[in-house]
Amino acid sequence: MKLLHNEYLHLAVRLLIGGLFLYAGLPKIMDTMGFASSIYNYKLFSSLLIGLTAAFIPWVEVLAGLALVLGVKVRSAALIISLLLVVFVSLAAISAIRGLDIDCGCFSGVERKANWLAIYEDIALLGCSFFIFYLDQGIISPIALIKKINSPSKKDAIS
Amino acid sequence: MMDIPDIVANPILKSPRNQTRTVFSWTIIIKDCSWIVGLAILLGGVLNYTLLFDGIDGKLIAAIQQKQLTDLRQKAEQLYPGSSFINLVSSKKLYDDKLALFLDARTAPEYQSAHIYGAMSLPIRTLVQGDIQLDKVLPDKGALLITYCDGGECDIGLELAKELSERGYNNIFILGEGYPGWEAAGYPIEKAGMRQ
Numbered sequence: 001m002k003l004l005h006n007e008y009l010h011l012a013v014r015l016l017i018g019g020l021f022l023y024a025g026l027p028k029i030m031d032t033m034g035f036a037s038s039i040y041n042y043k044l045f046s047s048l049l050i051g052l053t054a055a056f057i058p059w060v061e062v063l064a065g066l067a068l069v070l071g072v073k074v075r076s077a078a079l080i081i082s083l084l085l086v087v088f089v090s091l092a093a094i095s096a097i098r099g100l101d102i103d104c105g106c107f108s109g110v111e112r113k114a115n116w117l118a119i120y121e122d123i124a125l126l127g128c129s130f131f132i133f134y135l136d137q138g139i140i141s142p143i144a145l146i147k148k149i150n151s152p153s154k155k156d157a158i159s
Numbered sequence: 160m161m162d163i164p165d166i167v168a169n170p171i172l173k174s175p176r177n178q179t180r181t182v183f184s185w186t187i188i189i190k191d192c193s194w195i196v197g198l199a200i201l202l203g204g205v206l207n208y209t210l211l212f213d214g215i216d217g218k219l220i221a222a223i224q225q226k227q228l229t230d231l232r233q234k235a236e237q238l239y240p241g242s243s244f245i246n247l248v249s250s251k252k253l254y255d256d257k258l259a260l261f262l263d264a265r266t267a268p269e270y271q272s273a274h275i276y277g278a279m280s281l282p283i284r285t286l287v288q289g290d291i292q293l294d295k296v297l298p299d300k301g302a303l304l305i306t307y308c309d310g311g312e313c314d315i316g317l318e319l320a321k322e323l324s325e326r327g328y329n330n331i332f333i334l335g336e337g338y339p340g341w342e343a344a345g346y347p348i349e350k351a352g353m354r355q
Contacts, residue, residue, distance in 0.1 A: 032207050033226055040223045041311055050223070051214015055207035059199035067195060075183075076191030099268075103312065 010136040013128050018068030020125070021081060025061030027108030032058070038105025042091060042114075060084065068132065071141020078133035085126040092119045227311045228335045234314060235333070239321040245332035247344050250305055254346070259303040263338070264319035275307065275338060276347035283319045293326060303330045310337025 003009060028035040036054035039045055045053065060080060067077035092104055095114040104114035112118055138144065204211065213219040235242045245253075253259035254277075261278035263270045270280040285291050297304070304323065308316035320331045334341070342348050 029206075032210055033223070036210065036219065037223050037227055037230075037312070040220060047217045047219040048214045051211050051219050055211050055214075056199055056203040059203040060196060063195050063199050073191040073195065076188050076195060079188060080192055080195055 004131075004135060007137075007139050010132070010138075011140045014068045014071065014074065014132055014136055014138070014141075017081060017125065017128050017132060018065045018077075021061045021065030022069065023065075024107050025058045025065060028054075028058035029062065031108055034108060035105060038103060041102040041105070042095060042100070044091070044094065057084070069142075071138035071143050074136050074138035074141075075133055078129050078136070082126060082129040082133060085122050085129060089119055089122045089126065092122065224311070224336070224340075230312070231314060231317065231335050235317050238314075239317060239324065242317065242320055242324075243332050244335050245305060247334070247336055247340055247346075250332070250334050250341075251344070251346055253303065253305070259305045259332075260297075261334075262304055262306045262319060262323075264306055264308045264315040265313075265338075269309075271351055273338065273342070273348060273350040275341050276349045278307075281306075281319060283315045283322065286319070286322060293323075297323075297328070300327050301330055302328070303332070304328060305332045305334050307334040307337045307341070310335070310339040313337055 032054050035058060036050050039050045039053050061084065064077040064080045064084075067073045068081070088104070088106070092114040095102060095104075096116055096119065100114065102114050104112050104118050106112050106118070210219065213222055232244060235244070250259070250261075254261070254275075261275045262281045263274050263278045264281060264283045265274075266282050266284070267280055270278075270282070274280070279296070281291065281296070286293065304320075306316040306319040306323070308314070308319075316333050316335075316337060320333050323331055338348075
């Protein structure tokens with residue numbers, strides 16, 4: 001149980017999830033139409049919903065991922081990522097049940113089918129995201145480090 | 160009277176190890192979530208306004224289908240140079256004149272659930288594995304053949320055309336729009352339990 005409260009473990013999980021969402025979101029921002037095409041392949045959404053999802057979701061992924069990497073608004077970013085993962089798992093499950101042989105559109109340029117393997121992987125990521133949400137305080141982070149360096153006590157000690 | 164802990168008033172506390180720890184507060188979490196989502200909406204809206212307008216106008220799906228067809232043609236140039244694509248109108252004319260044989264490259268269950276009326280099931284995987292004796296199924300190597308699959312990013316229609324070409328068939332076209340495009344155009348189809 002002590003391991004669960006280890007701040008370095010928190011940092012590792014946060015960097016993993018944050019980095020993964022940055023890696024997933026940035027190429028989608030570069031190729032929005034490609035992401036829209038992936039959403040269309042699910043054959044579940046209207047033109048309007050495809051447009052809204054393709055325009056906003058990559059930015060949500062990138063900003064939430066960036067927040068986790070930097071260690072700011074950690075719980076909120078983890079909550080957003082958890083909600084996104086719940087949606088991704090649901091979509092992949094619907095596609096797998098319908099027998100669709102499509103790319104999940106999770107990572108641009110990386111072929112990853114919307115199948116049961118993707119669902120299990122996303123559930124594992126969801127577990128990591130909940131872990132961050134409940135336990136991580138963002139104590140070890142670049143922002144915390146900058147704050148520590150700039151804190152008056154430190155400055156006094158240096159002078 | 161018991162002292163009220165300071166956490167109610169101040170969400171940031173010092174732990175015994177003299178480290179700053181935030182206190183769980185749904186109000187703060189929801190507020191921060193709103194900031195992240197709001198910023199995403201602002202950036203996404205400003206940078207993708209054309210996509211959003213296309214989505215509202217209902218033009219986005221047609222644009223996506225066009226993009227997928229272009230991508231498939233680019234893929235065909237690499238995978239099967241010299242491949243020929245045929246559009247829906249031309250393929251329908253050949254269909255009406257009974258000049259072409261339509262070949263469904265999808266799996267047998269997919270074919271059984273819905274296919275172009277009169278099309279023959281020729282799953283690419285079964286063909287590659289050697290489970291189909293092609294000479295018996297398609298004896299005329301000069302026959303006009305049109306291969307198709309699920310449209311969009313589906314490329315097994317292209318793979319089937321390539322496979323047939325390598326086996327000596329020389330009059331093959333690919334219907335890039337696939338079964339969904341044919342069905343959307345209102346052309347004859349056959350579904351499990353019904354005929355249209």
